Amino acid sequence: MSWLGIWFEHEAREGGPRDPAQFKRLVHPVIYPYAHNFIENETRRLQDVEDPSRAREGGEIHSVYYSLNHDGGQPALDQQGCSILQWLFQNFEPGGGNNISSRFCEIPVVIHAVHPARAAAMANALTLLRFLARAEDQAVAKIMLTSWDPLRNGCQAAAEEYENRCLEFLKGDIYYPEEVGLFEVLDRRDLKSHRQLEPCCKTQIGFIESLLNWADECWPRSRQEALELEGKMRESLADETAYLRRQTLKSQAALERAALLA
Secondary structure: OOEEEEEEOHHHOOOOOOOHHHOOOOOOOEEEOOHHHHHHHHHHHHHHOOOOOEEEEOOEEEEEEEEEOOOOOOOOHHHOOHHHHHHHHHOOOOOOOOOHHHHHOOOOEEEOOOOHHHHHHHHHHHHHHHHHHOOOOOOOEOEEEOOOOHHHHOHHHHHHHHHHHHHHHHHOOOEOOOOOOHHHHHOOHHHHOOOOOOHHHHHHHOHHHHHHHHHHHOOOOOHHHHHHHHHHHHHHHHHHHHHHHHHHHHHHHHHHHHHHHO
16 A cells, blocks of 8 residues: 655645655655644544544545654744644543544654754654553554755755655554553654754743653663653643643633624
8 A cells, every 4th residue: 555645844835845746656745834734634634534544545545654844834833843743732631542642643754854953852742742642552653754955965866865765664664563662762862862942842842841851860770660750751741731721722712702802
C-alpha cells in the first residue's frame, strides 16, 4: 500500500521551493499551508474515520504519514507548527482511549524543519505526548527528523533527499518495539541535544520544558524507576493540559461576549 502524506507546510504550495510536484515516487500529499487548516481538517478526520492510519485519495486507499514543519507563512503565533502540538495537548487524556491525541500518536511523523532546535522541540513534545497518552496496549508510531533546505543544494536535490529519507523511514517498522519506552526515545542524540525551547515554542508548549528538564535531572536507572517517573510525568501533564483547556474555554467565552456586544 502506498503512503499518503498529510502536510503542514506553507512553501509546498504551487511553485514554492518545497513543491511536491518534484517527487517521483511519493504520492502527491494533502497540503495545509496554515496550522489552523491542518487542525480543523484533522480534527474531523481523526474523530470520524474508523482507522486514522488510512485515507482515501484519488479513489485509492493509502497509508498515512504526517509531515510537519515548524514555520507557517505568517509571523503570528497561531501560524506556527507548535500550535498543532498545543491542539494535541489540549486533547490529551491519560491512559489513551479514542481521543484525538491518542489516535494521532498511531501515525508516523516526519518533521522537516530546517532549524534543528525547532525540529527537536516538536519531536520532544510529540515523544512526550505519544508515550504519556497511549493506552497500555497501544502501538506508538515513530518520529523522524530531517532537514529540507532547498537553498543548500537546490530544490530538486533537496526534494529527492527528502523523498528518499521518507521512503526509507516508511518502508521499515513504523512502530517502536514494545520494549522501547519514553526514556529510550528521549535519549536519542537529535532530541537530547536540543532540549531548550525557542521563545515562540515557549508561548504555546512551554510546559513541556519542565517535563523534559525533570526527565534529564531524574533520569531513571532501572525499568521500575522509569515506570514510576513516567507515571508522575503523566499526572503532571494531565494537570497542565486541564489548565490549558480551561484557559482556552475562557478565551473563547470572552471572544463570544465581545462579539455579542460589538
